[in-house]
Amino acid sequence: MLRSLAVLALTGLLAGCGLAETGAAAAAGGVSKAEEARQAKQTEARIQQQIDAANAQAQQQRRAAEAASQ
Incomplete structure (x- = not known):
């Protein structure tokens, strides 16, 4: 039971890190697109x-x- 909770917690942490990284990449991409438009x-x-x-x-x-022609 404890092992299952540990695996679940670890999975949640890793998923959260991926989401944060994806969000940061999207924000950076948005800034770069705005700069391209400018x-x-x-x-x-x-x-x-x-x-x-x-x-x-x-x-x-x-x-x-x-x-000159006139």
Whole structure:
């Protein structure tokens, strides 16, 4: 009887440790996903700025070409 209780207690402790580890891993994974999302937003904003700058430059070149052709 005592041996059964000891095995049961040990099983409970090991299961608890696994649950704690799984919870910690999930929390760390959530933080890492949030960081990835933040970096993706920054990259998107940087690329949009580059696109806007390229469009502005192209528009200036078109205006210069139109002015030169008149």
